[in-house]
Amino acid sequence: MDNIQVTTIDLLRHGACEGGEIFRGSTDVALTELGWQQMQASLAPLTGWQQIICSPLQRCRRFAEHFAQQNGVPIAISERLRELHFGDWEGQTLVDVQREHGESLRSFWENPTRFTPPNGEHMDVFRERVLAAAANTLQQYRGRHVLLIAHGAVIRMLLCEWLQMPMTAFSSIAVPYAGLSRVRIYYRGDDKPWLQLVFHRGE
Numbered sequence: 001m002d003n004i005q006v007t008t009i010d011l012l013r014h015g016a017c018e019g020g021e022i023f024r025g026s027t028d029v030a031l032t033e034l035g036w037q038q039m040q041a042s043l044a045p046l047t048g049w050q051q052i053i054c055s056p057l058q059r060c061r062r063f064a065e066h067f068a069q070q071n072g073v074p075i076a077i078s079e080r081l082r083e084l085h086f087g088d089w090e091g092q093t094l095v096d097v098q099r100e101h102g103e104s105l106r107s108f109w110e111n112p113t114r115f116t117p118p119n120g121e122h123m124d125v126f127r128e129r130v131l132a133a134a135a136n137t138l139q140q141y142r143g144r145h146v147l148l149i150a151h152g153a154v155i156r157m158l159l160c161e162w163l164q165m166p167m168t169a170f171s172s173i174a175v176p177y178a179g180l181s182r183v184r185i186y187y188r189g190d191d192k193p194w195l196q197l198v199f200h201r202g203e
Contacts, residue, residue, distance in 0.1 A: 005187040007138060008145040010046070011155045013202075014059040015039045015178045021094050024059075025086040025120075031059050038178035039063050042202075043147075049073050051141050053133075054149040055081040064149045073147070080133035083151035087120025109171040123167065130157045138185065155181065162195050176202035 015035025017024060031039075052075040054064035061077060068075035089097050097105050107115035112123045137146060152175040160170055162183060175181075179202030186194045 003189055005143045007142050007185045007187070009137070009183045009185070010049070010145075010147045011158060011181040011183065012039065012042060012147060012149045013152055013155055013175050013177060013179045014055075014063070014149065017059050019091075023086040023089040023092055023094065023097060023117075025083050025090050026057070027090050028057050029059060031063060035059070035177060036063060039067075039149075042178040042180045043067070048145050049147040050144045051076070052147045052149065053078055053081070053137055055083065055151060055154070057082060057151075060149045060151070078133045078136075080129040081148070081150045081154055084123075084126050084153040085121040086117045088118040089120065111168055112170050113167045123170075126153070127157055127161075127167075130154055131161060134158055134161075142187065155179075159183075159197075159200075163197060174202065178202065 014031060015038035016032050017035055018029045018032055049071070050073065052064050052068045052073050054060045054075065054077060056077050056079055060081075064075055067073075089101070104115065104117070108117060116122050137148065153170075155175045156170050156173045159165070159173055159181065160167060162185075165173075179200075181200040182198040184196045184198055186196070188194065
């Protein structure tokens with residue numbers, strides 16, 4: 001047991017944003033005051049982070065930079081943690097997309113690897129960049145406690161991969177605004193790392 005090394009990753013989604021319930025994807029919008037408060041409330045009971053990593057989009061980055069400064073934690077920005085780009089659906093409300101492209105939207109939710117929003121980022125491309133960011137994080141910060149602040153699709157992708165779930169389960173994972181998940185990864189010598197989902201919560 002003495003040679004076990006543990007990496008703890010806390011996955012925090014950004015809070016509510018300006019513009020309401022839209023497909024914002026890579027559109028760079030700010031948090032609302034409520035969104036800021038949601039993120040603060042999610043992190044309030046917890047401590048111990050040694051590194052913060054976040055998406056470059058301001059709904060993640062601005063809070064992360066403030067939180068890092070307030071708590072004396074180093075921060076790194078990862079371009080690979082940007083949200084999935086939703087193509088022609090970017091900036092449209094969920095209600096409008098449902099009304100005008102209901103069949104396409106249903107196809108995307110049911111099997112995102114087989115259906116891509118028009119002119120959007122293919123899920124395989126998204127998966128590759130997100131997992132590359134995760135691999136770099138696990139290598140660079142092995143044995144440490146990391147707070148990763150990102151987006152709903154990014155967090156769903158990581159949980160699907162780490163929990164060995166099929167991509168058809170992608171849309172079944174609830175990741176609400178300021179939702180927080182903790183994952184521990186145990187390294188035991190040369191054995192394959194063992195992962196434990198400690199908690200997954202939100203409103």
